[in-house]
Amino acid sequence: MTRFWVGGYGPAMEGSADGIGLLAGDAHSATALAYRGAVAQAPSPSWLAPHPRLDVVYAALEGDAAVQAFVRTGESALTPLGERVPVGEYVCHLAVAPSGQYLIASCYGDGKVVRIGLDADGRPVPDAVDKAAALRAALFGDAGSAPRTGVGSAASDPYGTPVGADPRASHAHAAAFLPDGRVATTDLGFDLVRFWRPGVTGLIVDHEVVLPQGTGPRHMVVHPSGHLHIVTEYSCEVFTLAAGPDGRWVIVSAILASPAAEVGTDFPAELARSRDGHVLYTALRGSNTIAALRVHGAGDRLESIALADSGVDWPRHHLVFEGKLLVAGQRSDTVALLDLDERTGVPLGIRHTAQAPAPTHILPVR
DSSP: OEEEEEEEOOGGGTOOOOEEEEEEEOTTSSSOOEEEEEEEEOSOEEEEEEOSSSSEEEEEEGGGTEEEEEEEEETTEEEEEEEEEEOOTTEEEEEEOTTSSEEEEEETTTOOEEEEEBOTTSOBOTTOBOHHHHHHHHHHOOSTTSBSEEEOOOOOOTTOOOTTSOOOOOOEEEEEEOTTSOEEEEETTTTEEEEEEEOSSSEEEEEEEEOOTTOOEEEEEEOTTSOEEEEETTTOEEEEEEEOTTSOEEEEEEEESOTTOOBTTBEEEEEEEOTTSSEEEEEEETTTEEEEEEEETTTTEEEEEEEEEOSSSSEEEEEEETTEEEEEETTTTEEEEEEEOTTTOOEEEEEEEEEOSSEEEEEEOO
């Protein structure tokens, strides 16, 4: 049986979800996937992130400005692991380091980028002292005894504020771990992609890449080629960044998510890739479509190849799973399963639609 944890918006976020839900069945059947109810009570767990090794899932409690860990205690049961950890306003994205030693929380409301330490059991330890670092400090006098948590330095608007205009607000939206150990984060409000080096007490800004004003960088995909693809919510584009010999990232290309995308009407949400990395998919909230883009060259060039019905209203999140595309429809209270062409990756049509309360994120159960 195929199973997925489903995050969603609760009443405080104008949704009907009452916690982390379970979607289960046969993803290859036309009708078998079904919502099985909430398996863990949580207020608006809008984004879910897995631990890389442990059977632990982390939820961004968006309306409560907190992160909660859950451990799987049964075939389809989740139990809170440790206490909630306060982060920032409208925390909307979580990413766990490949080492499993910490996670990054991105907060849309106040622009905070927060690192939270994780212990050996996957439990968040925001106020704990890293014992190994403390021992090093005692023996060698280094600075390793600081708490294993930290807030990245505040972003500033690279475009400034025109005289007489209201200042723009910082809106951190996503984080991605890069092969060299650094972390990339997007700031949708300031049109920034920020690159960080993990430090003992938090994150240290390495450098920033400024996107054109008003683009609104939202989510990212680290491509197997080493390129970083970023979808923009306001300008409906996908930007491709590459690292230079000096380690600094630069923009190498940009393309509309689809020639049919309407700026100001369509608002791209998630960006996902096929398993081989040959195709990228983004969802356009507004027209409620899925745009497919072919990756060419060394991963630095994109081509729009298809636009298809998403099968839902307000497609907030989607993922490629075993050659199919699952799409979470926040406003339609549904999850759609789309067939993909095995050769081209183009969406072929809607195989099945399942009911689910205000879904905002879908995570395969390992």
